[in-house]
Amino acid sequence: MPEGIIIKALSGYYYVKPLHDGVIVTEEEAVQCRGRGILKKKGTAPLVGDRIIYMLTENGEGMVDEILPRESELIRPQVANVKLAVLLFSVREPDMNLNLLDKFLVHIEHSGLDTLIVLTKQDLEEDDGQATEAVRAMYEEIGYEVMVTSSLNGLGADALRERLAGIISVFSGQSGVGKSTLLNRLVPGLALETGEISLRLGRGRHTTRHVELMDIGNGGFVADTPGFSQLDFLELGVEELSHCFREFASYADSCKFRGCSHLHEPGCKVIEAVQTGEIAGSRYEHYKTFYNEMKDKKRRY
Known part of the structure; x- marks a missing residue:
């Protein structure tokens, strides 16, 4: 059965561009497909961007038979x-x-x-x-x-x-x-x-x-849609924030206290790196702003 990539999902249909040897055949028309019922039973819904195995039906449409492993979602x-x-x-x-x-x-x-x-x-x-x-x-x-x-x-x-x-x-x-x-x-x-x-x-x-x-x-x-459109931090734990500032990593491991927030603790190597100019001041100020914003939102929700 052929492989393809879903380029659009609309009203229960999946529009699939064929893949030949892993390469998208852009000049060919997309095949309109339905999802096989067994996918619903497994609790797996095809997504735009999925690489899939599909079969062609008699009416010129197709059926999504299998979703190949995803690299990201x-x-x-x-x-x-x-x-x-x-x-x-x-x-x-x-x-x-x-x-x-x-x-x-x-x-x-x-x-x-x-x-x-x-x-x-x-x-x-x-x-x-x-x-x-x-x-x-x-x-x-x-x-x-x-x-x-x-x-x-x-x-x-x-x-x-x-x-x-x-x-x-x-x-x-x-x-x-x-x-x-x-x-x-x-x-x-x-x-x-x-x-x-x-x-x-x-x-x-x-x-x-x-x-x-x-x-x-x-x-x-x-x-063709904005990603990360609602930047409200609700999906991110406040303890995860410092890990999202990649330049903090090499310093955070040497902080005096485990679980250091990098805000006020003595012996914080991140704060020391900011003071010596090894971490940009603007980035650290934004980190503090986001940390406080997350704390406020967690309290409200």
């Missing part, structure tokens, strides 16, 4: 086998929001995905790129992959297209960063309307839309 949006979270933050218009960037990074660290930070609208930079380079240097030193792009002049488009090849990624980030413009630059002929894919936080039109994978070529797909 996101709760919001519900997508399987996402490899990369792409965080889009603009250099200007709107100005870069590092507090929000760090909040997204906490959620992605918790989810276990790889991360790519993409700084957009480089053409609007006013200080010879010094601010952008400072942000790039800080996050690269922590261990994150960072790219700088401009949809206006095409800067970074080829490198980003190559990075997204062959994997499923989700795009998230700041509102107004130019996601559709960037995707139009990556995929000529895509013709997305500017603003068509919303990146707004909280509840919005995207919360009721179905999840769909957008084919961007070279075996790459982008989940």
Whole structure:
């Protein structure tokens, strides 16, 4: 029986692109499939992004017969086998929001995905790129992959297209960063309307839309729905927060007290690293803000 990947789920149907030798056959039409009843009995529902075994039926449709093992599974949006979270933050218009960037990074660290930070609208930079380079240097030193792009002049488009090849990624980030413009630059002929894919936080039109994978070529797909859309920390325990700041790890093991919160304890090596400049002050301030926010929300709920 053939293998395929689910690119859309809607009204009980799964739309499957065939796989040949593990490679998605993008030029072939998606097959409309139903899920086999035994999957429901097992309590397993196919998700967009699932690699599956399916069989063709007489009416030209198909039946999802087996779900192959997943590499990852996101709760919001519900997508399987996402490899990369792409965080889009603009250099200007709107100005870069590092507090929000760090909040997204906490959620992605918790989810276990790889991360790519993409700084957009480089053409609007006013200080010879010094601010952008400072942000790039800080996050690269922590261990994150960072790219700088401009949809206006095409800067970074080829490198980003190559990075997204062959994997499923989700795009998230700041509102107004130019996601559709960037995707139009990556995929000529895509013709997305500017603003068509919303990146707004909280509840919005995207919360009721179905999840769909957008084919961007070279075996790459982008989940056409904002990931991590409600950043409320309710799925994250406060004791897990420090583990989501990856630069804390090498210091936290040497803290005087086990289970150190890195806020006020004597002998805290994380605080010492902040004081000596080995950990960026902005990152530590955001950690304290998130910690207190989580404590408040846990009390309320």
